[in-house]
Amino acid sequence: MELIDVKKVQDAINRFANKDVYIHLETTNGAYATHNDQSFFSAGAYIRNALVRYEIGKIKGDGPYRVGLKINLGWIYAEGITHFEIDEENHLLLAGHDHDGKLAVALEISLKPFE
Numbered sequence: 001m002e003l004i005d006v007k008k009v010q011d012a013i014n015r016f017a018n019k020d021v022y023i024h025l026e027t028t029n030g031a032y033a034t035h036n037d038q039s040f041f042s043a044g045a046y047i048r049n050a051l052v053r054y055e056i057g058k059i060k061g062d063g064p065y066r067v068g069l070k071i072n073l074g075w076i077y078a079e080g081i082t083h084f085e086i087d088e089e090n091h092l093l094l095a096g097h098d099h100d101g102k103l104a105v106a107l108e109i110s111l112k113p114f115e
Helices: 006-016 029-035
Strands: 018-030 043-062 066-070 072-083 083-084 092-097 102-109
Touching: 006 043, 006 066, 006 072, 006 092, 006 102, 018 072, 043 072, 072 102
Parallel strands: none
Antiparallel strands: 018 043, 018 102, 043 066, 066 072, 072 092, 083 092, 092 102
16 A cells, blocks of 8 residues: 555545445454453444445545545545555555554445455
């Protein structure tokens, strides 16, 4: 993955606008940390292959970045994005890594379901 290039990411977000796309969105603050420290409060969210259509998508901020996708009845939103990749299958992969390099948030967009 590369550090965020706002123009490249915005161009990729725009290419998926007004199309049926599959979304993968996940957050974690270290779900597995409770194995090492029982007092650590673990939280996270996960959704995979949600079929949506967004009319507008934006990347904002000075880094870490936030990405919002405006759907018919609301928003899909991810904050803390630090890296991106457009893979060989043309998926847009966005990730936010903490200071230790651990994944904290992921937002992925694809024209086909994720396997």
